[in-house]
Amino acid sequence: MEWNPYAGTCPTRFVLDRIADKWTVLLLGILAHRPMRFNAILRELDGLSQKMLSQVLKSLERDGLVTRTAYPTVPVSVEYAITPLGQTLTATLEKLRSWAVDNIETVLNAQREYDGKTLGQEKA
Amino acid sequence: MEWNPYAGTCPTRFVLDRIADKWTVLLLGILAHRPMRFNAILRELDGLSQKMLSQVLKSLERDGLVTRTAYPTVPVSVEYAITPLGQTLTATLEKLRSWAVDNIETVLNAQREYDGKTLGQEKA
DNA sequence: AATGTCTGGTATCAAAAAGAAACCTGCTTT
DNA sequence: AAAGCAGGTTTCTTTTTGATACCAGACATT
Numbered sequence: 001m002e003w004n005p006y007a008g009t010c011p012t013r014f015v016l017d018r019i020a021d022k023w024t025v026l027l028l029g030i031l032a033h034r035p036m037r038f039n040a041i042l043r044e045l046d047g048l049s050q051k052m053l054s055q056v057l058k059s060l061e062r063d064g065l066v067t068r069t070a071y072p073t074v075p076v077s078v079e080y081a082i083t084p085l086g087q088t089l090t091a092t093l094e095k096l097r098s099w100a101v102d103n104i105e106t107v108l109n110a111q112r113e114y115d116g117k118t119l120g121q122e123k124a
Numbered sequence: 125m126e127w128n129p130y131a132g133t134c135p136t137r138f139v140l141d142r143i144a145d146k147w148t149v150l151l152l153g154i155l156a157h158r159p160m161r162f163n164a165i166l167r168e169l170d171g172l173s174q175k176m177l178s179q180v181l182k183s184l185e186r187d188g189l190v191t192r193t194a195y196p197t198v199p200v201s202v203e204y205a206i207t208p209l210g211q212t213l214t215a216t217l218e219k220l221r222s223w224a225v226d227n228i229e230t231v232l233n234a235q236r237e238y239d240g241k242t243l244g245q246e247k248a
Numbered sequence: 249a250a251t252g253t254c255t256g257g258t259a260t261c262a263a264a265a266a267g268a269a270a271c272c273t274g275c276t277t278t
Numbered sequence: 279a280a281a282g283c284a285g286g287t288t289t290c291t292t293t294t295t296g297a298t299a300c301c302a303g304a305c306a307t308t
Contacts, residue, residue, distance in 0.1 A: 099216060
């Protein structure tokens, strides 16, 4: 079988779409270090809505990247943890995050230069 | 300065949002090997609309990851190429793509298992 | 001179996805 | 009985995305 994410309907495309995602990168970055409960994750991921977190977690669980464990405490606590499969991805995702941090000044300079050059030629 | 992509408004978050993106990963994966013209890219990236390609390229150019060069041929040809900054990212993006290919069977199995377990408990 | 062709886009409109906020459930404490 | 908490789901609005049509410049053809 020749898997090819450049083909629009190849399963690898869907997987790439899941892992090449802002929230996945940040979320697995957290779970890589320690399991965490739903609302705690929500507090860590600034800007993430409850609905999206629910969807992303469900998707990652289905793909076998995280596990969901409900403990019968009161009130119930649900802990999400990364799987061994998920761990095989964390180093790469960590590089994505650190690239953003390491190169942010360069990118911001490029943006300023671009915005300066294109100033006044928006379209009319 | 303490850059932190976990903060919703940190510039690094915006950069992460751009690089942790399906189309960026696939597009830079192509440009990493050779420069390419607009319509040729469009043909390579199955499922990508002209509008999105235009937007993604503009954004990547602004961030200094690709360059745009218009040649006065007839008709005009516009070539997009990766920059040295963009090259510093390609190895990581390549790992993302290959992870998807290398682990697709595992993921598909996890999906089948999940779908089997949750069968019939959708909600009513 | 009008027509057609090619590249590299933009404009417009419909559909899908994401965000915000309210609501729900099960269980306990006040 | 009312309120509180965790972990969600529903509903509604706003943003993104996708599909399609259209446009411009520079020729070449009829």
